[in-house]
Amino acid sequence: MISELKKFEFFKCKDLLYEQGQLEAKAVIEGVNPGRVFVDDINHPISGLIWLGNNDGFIFIGDEKNEGFNNELNNFIDNIIIPEAIKVGLTWFEGIGNHRKWNTTIEEVLKSRKLGSWNQRVYTLQKDDYKCNSELAIDQGYKVVKICETLFENNDFSIKNIEFLHSQILEFWSSFETFFCVGIGYCMIYKDEIVSICFSGFVVGNIHAVSIETIEGHRGKKLAQKIAKSFVTDCLNNNIVPYWDCMESNKPSIAVAENIGFKNVFNYIGYDFSF
Structure with a gap:
């Protein structure tokens, strides 16, 4: 069962983050920026989904091969995410993997949903x-x-x-x-x-x-x-x-x-x- 963590519990997901992954995921888990976190197990999470507080999308974190989590995703999106997203004016689900291995899982799990895709680039300045x-x-x-x-x-x-x-x-x-x-x-x-x-x-x-x-x-x-x-x-x-x-x-x-x-x-x- 996919459940939502309270903010003071976000630390449980620190080990699920990919070190070279998106900054946004780290900012939410560290409690700097607002967001919501949903996981497969509230005590010992293995996989999770971060909903960015600026409603700019969802980030899949942790083990991309977690069958228990993956098998529940579509039902969870339909019954929890979509109704709440519509309330705040969203009409699209935008999701990314915290690491590349999530790409295959996302494509497979969400294949029945007329899935589109786009490429994103990250830059830093020294x-x-x-x-x-x-x-x-x-x-x-x-x-x-x-x-x-x-x-x-x-x-x-x-x-x-x-x-x-x-x-x-x-x-x-x-x-x-x-x-x-x-x-x-x-x-x-x-x-x-x-x-x-x-x-x-x-x-x-x-x-x-x-x-x-x-x-x-x-x-x-x-x-x-x-x-x-x-x-x-x-x-x-x-x-x-x-x-x-x-x-x-x-x-x-x-x-x-x-x-x-x-x-x-x-x-x-x-x-x-x-x-």
Whole structure:
């Protein structure tokens, strides 16, 4: 039977994580970022499923050949996951394996569900690779500002769309306080509005996953690259390793990462099906 662990029990899954796997899985299990964890045995888990707190998918962890867990998965997805996912507005199941061996299992177990797939690329940036010399010119009127509590609270109402910043942070973090304790971020402001944001989405130790978003209407102006450089400079000055995870088909995102100096460290496959 697949059961849900309470947050204080997540530590039981530490040994199930693949060392070279996704940062997001480690961040949830370590209790840094929000998420839910479902396992085959609440006392001695062998296999599990992590539901990321930002609703950005599910990560299969542990033993991919665990027949007891695998045989229950479809029933569990239909009766527990899908009804709860629909409540929060999801229309797709997106799942990935914490290591490559899960790919065959996912394809076999979910083969009756019109399964689609995509490729994902993971990059990291080391100090020696950072291309920091070239100053990037952007249109007049845009300015980069570090995200601080004063900006966040917006007591003087100087930012017209402060809810954009709030919603982005709370998508990844359980509270603003938690973000400010462990994360960093920058935003691009234009005419009293935040039009682009780059911040720590997931954090494990000194590794910070980059989350970046630019409002439609301001894309294609190299704002993402400009703001990412501010974020990266801050990271490297504080011995933080920036971590960039994006779809292989997202050419603009890959271009931003590679133009700054990020190096591709591993790739993985994602799977999805519609509810």
